[in-house]
Amino acid sequence: MFNRFLVALVFSTISLISYSQEFSVSGKLIDRDSKLPLEAATVFVESVKDSSLITYTISDKFGVFELKGSTQASKVNLYISFVGYKPYEKLIAIEENRNLKLEAISLSEQIESLGDVVIQGRRAPISIKKDTLEFNVASFKTKKDANVEDLLKELPGVEVDEQGNITVNGKPVNKILVNGKPFFGNDPTIATRNLTKEIVDKIQVTDTKTDSEAFNNEAGDDQNKTINITIDEEKNKGIFGRVAAGGGTDERFEYAGLLNYFDNDLRISALSGGNNINSPGFSFGEIQKMFGNVNYMSISSNGTLNFGGRVFGGGEGITNSRTAGVNYADDIGEKVEISSDYFYSASNSYEDKIRNRENILPERRYFSNLVSNSNSNSDNHAININLKTKIDSTFLIEFKPKFNYTNGDSRYQSSEETLNMEEELTNSSSTNNQAIREGKNFKGDLSLNKRYGSNGGFVKLSIENELNDTDNDNFSQSETLIFGDTPQEILRDQFTDGNQQTNAIEINTNVRVPLLAKKLFMDVEYGFKNQDKDDAQLVYDLDQNLDTYSILNVDQSTDFTNVDRTSRPEIGITYDVDKVRIRLNTGYVFRTLKSDDALRAINFTNDFNAIEFSGNIRYKFSEKTSLYTGFGISNNVPGIRQLSPYIDVSDPLNIVQGNPDLKPAKSHYLYLNLNNYDFQTRTGMYTYININVDNDKVVSRSIIDPSFIRTTTYDNVDGYYQIYANTNYSKNIALDSLRTLNLDVGIGLNASRNVNFNNDVKYASRNFSYSPKLGFRFIWKELFEFRPNYELSYTSNNFDIDNFEDRNFVRHELRLRTITFYPKKLEWNNDIKYNINPDVAPGFETSSVFWNSSLAYSVLKDQGTITFKVYDLLNQNTNSQRTATQDYIQDMESTVLERYFMLGFSYKFNTLGKKGETRKSNFWFD
Structure with missing residues (x-):
């Protein structure tokens, strides 16, 4: 089947490309006075007939450009724009020469800046301004009623997955701004899926920076990107929003509403939503979120696979979630900016589970069977404020307070039994737990930034304080039976009064001294952090005479006072010019961990001192090709629980004791990232390699006795490494003004060595996996979109211990x-996954098909939409899973979201600009 699919893909691609009529225009751009080449100028051609955009490109570092495209037009207009230079325009008759080579084109400097508008009504579709990549939204055609996410999918080098995660030229986007300000916290999909394209003027892409880094002109995070959505000034005043609701079979429902008021700098937004279809967060029921927690499903019909941390399983449990929030942003005068939001979220979840596990020890095996059910409820209130004050052009003060309040309750019941290889019962247990929790958190971040001189010097001071107070009340009844030569019966009826209080303060200072004006800098930094934590877990047994929980169980109770203090002086050198940026940094860490137990004489103080080093280099070969590399040595200190010699007997079948002699893990890392996107050929490629080597890695070390009671501690091991590499190639082919073909090919490689213990026997495992993928996306504008993908995953695990079986999985x-858009007002979406896993155990299906589908019909002059959608059309999500690791083989069944049908309606409203009408532009991008 897969061979036939690949053959069909190749022949379809060849036939589509051969059908198109192509042309090319090439030339070179130079400065009229200096005769030097002009890099990163935008060159584009429009149709003379209707001014529609045909194609565009960017000049390279030699000023050379080559436009390639397809058109039926006999004549086209050539336009060239470059920041700071006068625009260029030329009429070209391509019917006379479809491979036109122009002589060198000279551009003269623009004496008076025209700002962003180079040619009235003919803004370039894409421009590069220093480190900012800017897209002119009017140039990129999308479906009607498109949101920002639909727009992003049309931009060259930008990819958006089903969860709304965005990458630009292979780098993840970790921040979304609207007019330079945050929009509802850290969920980018609230902006990308709910703001419509028609109000957007520009999309700007930059390296992610904090406000301090931007103010101080520091280099940002070159491994992550920020997208700024710029609202059209003519449409930045008014009210717009959307409401939606749906109901379906099996009592499934969803609802959502978003209201926005924009008045230039003032922005007020409110949202509310809820559903019981395992779609947490906020959405209007898009098909992308219909998979809920099963986005990573592999085999869900009658079996799934989880190996070596790679999860190929369905979602578990049913969740009823609710959200509501308000966002406010405004400029107060010329010096003060404020943005804030309040967000409420709540959920109710339940799950039933059956688990049968075969546990593997070096000398024998045993079996454990578990039946459980759980219910939980939670409420969360969060307030975030960002206040920025510019005292003057050189002094910025920023204050970010955050408040969070949570409360909830849960109930968990389970029954478990353990059997030996002869299937004789060795122990059993049953539990019934009820918990109530409440938490309050405050976090305040104050930052002061002062620039001095004109060569890039600054002084920065940041102070962060966090206060946390959490209460947990837990009622637990349990029965544990241990059989064999020394049988035991352990009955517990207890109440645990838990309280955690944390007070943490962190102070960081940085003084940058220019050594060579705006090129070479020395950074002198000092960081201090102190965390005081009181952690009391007081366990009371039931006094049956008084029928109250009043007998303190000292063996199971703890009352720790913990201190974690870190001091870190460091010095760094930064060299930053147009094409090269090098940063080297070294520091010395003084860290103290201290723990006192008020209930027993178990106290310890551990000091960890170590040198750390880091460096990174960025080299820009051109505007389209960049190389990033980083390297360093870091230390990971064990947690206090891992160090504490306290013996935790809260679970009679799993006793845990820390190891105060643990050493910090030393991690050596190296990464390499090569990015290339050629705007002339619409070809993108990125390669990422990451290597980690750890010494003294902290791992758990367990001993299991003949009754299968586990005693666990921790130890340091050497010999861990991981090598990960990924490369991806993409190609965008404009077949004509209506049809586009996007090709995507990639492969991921992973090799690692892990060292662990199994029943106190040390062993090493070597893991290797690769996952090639192939896909394409064929778009016929306003008619349909066809997007097939194929991925193969191969995993191999080898062990140096005889009783462990080497395993290979495919x-x-x-x-x-x-997506089809025919007839005109109808949109039909389908998302089908076909999985094959030939390595599952007998009795499990080797394949499954998971199919989601939706129909949307526009009414009320396209302001209303009637939707009908089906989740798991073939009803194959039974969530019976098989999991295999080096320590066990497990079969599990749990509650899952099953097939449902849902009918819904949404309505949008818009008073921005001229009643929200899309402003007419002079061209579209194809």
């Missing part, structure tokens, strides 16, 4: 996503 996933 998994295939074929996915097909389609």
Whole structure:
């Protein structure tokens, strides 16, 4: 089947490309006075007939450009724009020469800046301004009623997955801004899926920076990107929003509403939503979120696979979630900016589970069977404020307070039994737990930034304080039976009064001294952090005479006072010019961990001192190709629980004791990232390699006795490493003004060595995996979209211990996503996953098909939409899973979201600009 699919893909691609009529225009751009080449100028051509955009490109470091495109037009207009230079325009008759080579084109400097508008009504579709990549939204055609996410999918080098995660030229986007300000915290999909394209003027992409880094002109995070959505000034005043609701079979429902008021700098937004279809967060029921927690499903019909941390399983449990929030942003005068939001979220979840596990020890095996059910409820209130004050052009003060309040309750019941290889019962247990929790958190971050001189010097001071207070009340009844030569019966009826209070303060200072004006800098930094934590877990047994929980169980109770103090002086050198940025940094860490137990004489103080080093280099070969590399040595200190010699007997079948002699893990890392996107050929490629080597890695070390009671402590091991590499190639082919083909090919490689213990026997495992993928996306504008993908995953695990079996697993996933826009007002979405796993155990299905589908019909002049959608059309999500690791083989069944049908309606409203009408532009991008 897969061979036929690949052959069909190749022949379809060849036939589509051969059908298109192509042309090319090439030339070179130079400065009129200096005769030097002009890099990163935008060159584009429009149709003479209707001014529609045909194609565009960016000049390279030699000023050379080559436009390639397809058109039926006999004549086209050539436009060239470059920041700071006068625009260029030329009429070209391409019917006379479809491979036109122009002589060198000279551009003269623009004496008076025209700002962003180079040619009235003919803004370049894409421009590069220093480190900012800017897209002119009007140039990129999308479907009607498109949101920002639909727009992003059309931008060259930008990819958006089903969860709304965005990458630009292979780098993840970790921040979304609207007019330079945050929009509802850290969930980017609230902005990208709910703001419409029609109000957006520009999309700007930059390296992610904090406000302090931007103010001080520091280099940002070159491994992550920020997208700023710039609202059209003509449409930045008014009210817009959307409401939606749906109901379905099996009592499934969802609802959502978003209201926005924009008045230039003032922005007020409110949202509310809820559903019981395992779609946490906020959405209007898009098909992308219909998978809920099963986005990573592999085999969900009658079996799934989890190996070596790679999860191929369905979602568990049913969640009823609710959200509501308000966002406010404004500029107060010319010096003060404020943005804030309040967010409320709540959920109710339940799950039933059956688990049968075969546990593997070096000398024998045993079996454990578990039946459990759980219910939980939670409420969360969060307030975030960001206040920025510019005292003057050189002095910035920023204050970010955050408040969070949570409360909830949960109930958990379980029954478990353990059997030996002869299937004789060795122990059993049953539990019934009820818990109530409440938490309050405050975090305040104050930052002061002062620039001095004109060569890049600054002084920065940041102070962060966090206060946390958490109460936990837990009622627990349990019965544990241990059989064999020394049988035991352990009955517990207890109440645990838990309280955790944390007070942490962190102070960081940085003085940057220019050594060579705006090129070479020395950073002198000092960081101090102190965390005081009181952690009391007081366990009371039931006094049956008084029928109250009044007998303190000292063996199971703890009352720790913990101190974690870190001091770190460091010095760094930064060299930053146009194409090269090098940063080297070294520091010495003084860290103290201290723990006192008020209930027993178990106290310890551990001091950890170590040198750390880091460096990173960025080299820009051109505006389209960059190389990033980083390297360093870091230390990971064990947690206090891992160090504490306290013996935790809260679970009679799993006793845990820390090891105060643990050493910090030393991690050596190296990464390499090569990014290339050629705007001339619409070709992108990125390669990422990451290597980690750890010494003194902290791992758990367990001993299991003949009754299968586990005693666990911790130890240091050497010999861990991980090598990960990933490369991806993409190609965008404009077949004509209506049809586009996007190709995507990639492969991921992973090799690692782990050292662990199994029943106190030390062993090493070597893991190797690779996962090639192939896909394409064929778009016929306003008619349909066809997007098949194929991915193969191969995993191999080898062990240096005889009783562990080496294992190899292969998994295939074929996915097909389609959208049709015919008839005119109807949109039909399908998302189909076909999985094959030939390595599952007998009795489990080797394949499954998971199919979601939705129909949307526009009414009320396209302001209303009637939707009908089906989740798991073939009803194959039974969530019976098989999991295999080096320590056990496990079969599990749990509650899952099953097939449902849902009918819904949404309505949008818009008073921005001229009643929200899309401003007419002079061209579209194809």
